[in-house]
Structure formats: C-alpha cells, structure tokens
Amino acid sequence: MMFDYVSFLQNLSNGVLIGGVYALIGVGLTLVFGVMKIINFAHGDFVILGMYCAVLLNSLLGWDPYLSLLVAMPLGFMAGALLQRLVLSRLMEAPPESSLLVTLGLALVIGNILLLTFGAEPKSVNVSYASSTVSLGKVSFSIILLLAGLATMVVIAGLYTVLNHTELGRAIRATADNRLGAELVGINTRWIEAVVFGIGMALAVTAGVVLIPLLFATPTFSGAIFTLKAFVVTVLGGLGNIGAAIAGGLLLGVVEVMGASYLTSDYRDAYGLLVFLLILLLRPEGLFGKTVKRV
C-alpha cells in the first residue's frame, strides 16, 4: 500500500489548526501560572463559558459566533479580573492547596450554573459556511478550522506584543520573574495579577467561541476535558513558558488528529494523554524545560 501523502497533509493541517486553539487555551493557563503560581482548574470551564456566550448571542440575537468575540473577550477579561480581586486575591497568604480547592470549586459552580441555565443537552451553533472549504492543491481546508487558526494567531500575536513591547507587559514579566523585586520597584503586583487572570480568562473564552462551530458544548463535562488538555499542553512544553505552550498545543492537535485518523477515533482524547505520559517519562522537565528539579 502506498503512503497517502494527501491525507497525511490533510491530517497535519487539521491537526495544526485545531492545535492552535489548544495552544490558545494552554497559553492562558501558563500565563496565569507564571505570574500567580497557581494552576487554574476552572480554566476549561472558562472555555465552555465562551462557547455558551456564542450560543446565547446566536439564539437571542442571531449573531454569527465570530461576532460574539467582540462581547466575549472584554467580558471574559473583566470577569477574570473581578474573580481574581474578589476570590483568588484572598488566597495570597493561604497554603498552596487552597488555590486548587478554590479553582476546582469555581469549576463546579460554573458548570452547574450553565446546566441550570441551558440544560444538559449539548448545544452548538450552526453556521451556513460550516462545511465550506478552500483547496490548496489536493488538500482542502475547512473554513471554520481556518478561522479558528486565524483567530488564534491574531490573539497570540497580540498577547506577544503586549508582553514584549509595552510597559504593562514589562511589569507582568517582572512580576512573574520576581514578585518581591517587583514590589520593591513600586509595581502594584495585586493589580498585575488581576490583569493577568483577566487575560487568561479572555484567551479561554476566545478559544471557546472559535470552537463552537466545530464542537458541541456540554455544561459540566467538557470543562474538565479542556482543563485537562490545557494542562497537557502546558506541561508538555514546560509550565510557565508561553512559547513552549504554543508548541505543546500544536503537538497535541496533531497527535489527536493523526491518532483519530490512523488508529481509531474512539480514543481521540486519549492519544494526547498517552504522548503526555511518554514525554514525561523521557523528559520530566517537559519538552523545552531547562533543568530537572528533583527534591
């Protein structure tokens, strides 16, 4: 049997595009970790919130899902900043496991509010161009996957610019690097944390919005799956490193699509975990981590 290059390229491009969205989710998680040193177990539920935001605006106002980004992103940012100020900021002096309990609790609350509001049946948004494609040679690209990839690129490029070319970004990097040092030079680190958690949530809801034409949203279950994916993506790359989270996301996307296509699609979500375990066995510091710290 001849190796089928066309379907391989097809799978590769699909994997990269969906992986871009995973990268977007992972970048939010890793940014929050880098600055606040907590793992946000509600991150996947923020993704789901983005999905339902698009569902709601579509059913009430007939909005195209991508249009709802205009509402979802600023709202996500504000909600994240508020959550940090009102809830997470109270954990500053608390032992580390309390942030785990609080964010897990947050995940439960979000999931169940969605369940009460939208019911248990899966929801999606149908767009007229859902099955449209553009072709490049024999490889065809789904429009909605391309739009997802494009949105991801724009948002990540925007984040990169903010972090590396603005005063705010410099203050964020400084806080992630050395919190005490940041306080000594007069940076208001509590304010920076609120901004960063807001950015993390804005990235997550963005991912949710661009996924809704592709996937069904369910209230309580899919949040945990996305948190898990985000966790895999960030740990694959090395926690706290944004470039690595992007690479981790792309890798996860490709692995999932390839596995589903060449093995069996029933275990799609498991392939990522399998590669995750393998990589951690071989390189406990993650793909791009510099040093192994064993205590």
Added chain:
Amino acid sequence: MSDQADNVLSVQNVDLGYGSLKVVFDASLTVKSGELVGLIGGNGSGKSTILRAVSGMIKPWKGTIHFDGQEVSGRKPHEMARLGLAHVPMGRQLFGNMTVHDNLLLGASLPAARDRRDENLEKVLTLFPDLKKYAREKAVQLSGGQQQMVAIARGLMLGPKMILLDEPSLGLSPLLVKDVMAAIRRVADTGMPILLVEQNVKQVLQVSDRAYVLENGYQVLDGPSSALQGNEMIKKAYLGL
C-alpha cells in the same frame, strides 16, 4: 542635637522587634544630604531590621522616623518608595530572566519616576558605564559584582532622595567588593545620601563619611569613619588587628 533641617533621614530612639521579640534597643541615627553613612555590626545585630523599619516593612515599637522632613513611621514600603526612598535589598532581587536594560527601566515603575526615566537612565549609565555593555544580557548571566551594580543602578532609576543598601558585598570576591564600594562612593559623590549596611567593616570605614556600630541590638559606637578606623575596640572586634 545637630541641626534637624539638613537631615534627610532621622531615626530617633526606636525599639524594633518581631512578634514579641525585641531585637533593636533605643537606636538613633541620622543621614544628612550628601552623606554616605555606614551601619555596621556582626551577624544578627539588627542592621537589616533598622533598614526594614526605615523602608516601612516593619513598624517601630517606640521612637520616630523622619524622612525628608516628614514623620514616616508606619508607612508602607510602596509609600516610602513614592516619597523618594530607594531600598536595594540583600540578595539584590533582580529580574534574573530579563535584560539589564529592562531591569533598569523597571526601576522607574512609579509614575513620577516614569516621567523622568530617560533622563535618569542617562545619569545612571554615566555612573555605571559598564552597564551599557551588558544592556542586552539577562541579569542572571552577569557576575555577582555586575549584578550588584545593576541593583544599585535600578534603585537610582527611581530618582530617589536617598538610597538604602543592604549588604551589597554579600557573596562577592574581595576584588569585586572593592569595585562595588568604589561605585557606591561614586554615587555618594553625586550628592546622593546613602545608608550602607554591611558586615564588611573594613571596606565600609574606608568609603563612608560616618558610621554607626551595632552590637546585639545596641548602638555601641558612632562617629566619623576615619576616627572609627583608629578605634581600639573596632580594630580588635572587626578589623582583626
């Protein structure tokens, strides 16, 4: 009493401690404009504790602290920074994974300092010309002495009225200690008042104008550094003569 008016910093009869443990007893010191003042003493004698009280990290149990003409005891560290006090802490607390240039710019994070950032950067680079060479390197890649220069320079980027230095010689080789002390003297010669905390008594007495000696929380001596260099007790206890 000396003329209060030209004191940038005046600590009067403070008791300081942690929890219920008192570690500094009735300490007083002043720093006048343009002075480089040393605060020396052995391990655990209370030097850093006094600095912490001045920069607002702890509140005095008794006594007063005046900075730039105002009573400031009980103010928070960011308020003290805003009033123009730069604290270069022990261990430097640089942003290790960021460039030296970024570290310096971050020294001017407060709005008032931000407005004069370019001007201050130029001044600081004239004082520490070597930093130009390392501007694009990550702070963590510099030697300990270079890192200490960055820490002092970052403090100066605040455009402060006074600067507190806590053990800048810590972990440096004797040769580098000399470099750092010379740099501190250069900063003082620009008119910047400095309170320099050190265990390295010999070096401090060589560069400072005046010094206070602390032992187990009690001030045991103070005076012009040149006089202290000749003091029998200092010679025996700290200079190993």
